[in-house]
Amino acid sequence: MAYTPPTTWTWDAQNGGKFSNINRPIAGATFDKELPLGQHPLQLYSQGTPNGVKVTAMLEELLALGHEGAEYDAWLIPISEGAQFGSGFVDLNPNSKIPAMLDQDTGLRIFESGSILIYLAEKFGEFLPKDIAQRTETLNWLFWLHGSAPYLGGGFGHFYAYAPEKFEYPINRFSMEAKRQLDVLDRNLAERQFLAGDSYSIADIATAPWYGALVKGLL
Ligand SMILES: N[C@@H](CCC(=O)N[C@@H](CS)C(=O)NCC(=O)O)C(=O)O
Structure with missing residues (x-):
């Protein structure tokens, strides 16, 4: 039966799918919990x-x-149990997603994995060239990954693996997009050893767990 979207959307908490028990249409903490702190400057709150x-x-x-x-x-934040909605974690990342980091040296919170990679690259002077041309090409591919992976994970992965039913239209749409993205990578890597050129960079580190794992059949 064809679905007609309502004029005003309302939340159905029972809509099914793997994450329906933790996903909500509002942000913010749902319970009080301080985050643990260790001895090192860098505190990572994450999951694999x-x-x-x-x-x-x-x-x-x-x-x-x-x-x-x-x-x-490294502190485990079990997202399937909703640990990302604890008050301490939300103070670190108002978007309630892992990974998040605290640098006790600077007192800075860092969220969004791309931002964390750039922060660490600049802090330690590695994996992000200083030369403007190489730096720009590295950031081109880093931002490409962060714009593209949600189509693979939240789009293809969600409808193929996690949605309560198999729906042909979104699976077709996101399969096409995932294949196109793989072809973008394939064509780029036909001409160079690493995503941004001759040297291994944060663009490769960001991309390997998504498309690298996909082509190895690990996702
Ligand atoms: N753009 C974010 C995405 C982070 C993200 O989606 N994290 C997922 C795990 S891979 C998460 O925490 N999901 C929990 C939730 O959606 O409640 C980043 O790159 O850091």
């Missing part, structure tokens, strides 16, 4: 999802290069 893994991979790459200041405390 593709967006979460970007930051962990970046920190581990920095440690592998010998940056002792990149030692961090």
